[in-house]
Amino acid sequence: GENVEQHPSTLSVQEGDSAVIKCTYSDSASNYFPWYKQELGKRPQLIIDIRSNVGEKKDQRIAVTLNKTAKHFSLHITETQPEDSAVYFCAASIGGSGNTGKLIFGQGTTLQVKP
């Protein structure tokens, strides 16, 4: 069935270091991969996404890479700051006209950035 595995479950880095979170999906038909950041007590916020026709996407300090052959994708945060501390979720869906927007989420990674 549909499944997204996310690692690690917790990640602690020093301010200024890089952080990498990895996800693997099971359904080869998946073609849309968003990443959400959820701070304590708040709603998940979309921070970056990638579609299967692109291998990498970057937005300032965050980037996402996608390897369709291996069915995995990763979130990279450079020059981490204390405000990056949150739970990060990856997700996958089979998108496109006529398809569902159903998102299958990974279990989440708690990122702690130590000042």
Add this chain to the structure above:
Amino acid sequence: KAGVTQTPRYLIKTRGQQVTLSCSPISGHRSVSWYQQTPGQGLQFLFEYFSETQRNKGNFPGRFSGRQFSNSRSEMNVSTLELGDSALYLCASSPVQGASEQFFGPGTRLTVL
């Protein structure tokens, strides 16, 4: 534009009762999805609505139901509440059906006693 809104924000119910949660999507968005978030199971898909029609349903019992109105607002209903239904219920809206950006509301925190 105003974001996704959900009401109520908090609810306390007892076992066996039923509950209705409401979601108003971003203006112009026609697709609404619902998710259940718990510490143990993470974020799980409940259902997706587009143009007042349920387009997809997750693996939840029939006690969970929903609907969408002509103005794209959506409601979900849980009948015969169980302790395990305690969770944060999140709705997300997106402009169209199919993989596009989904924007979440603040959620409704349901506690079943």
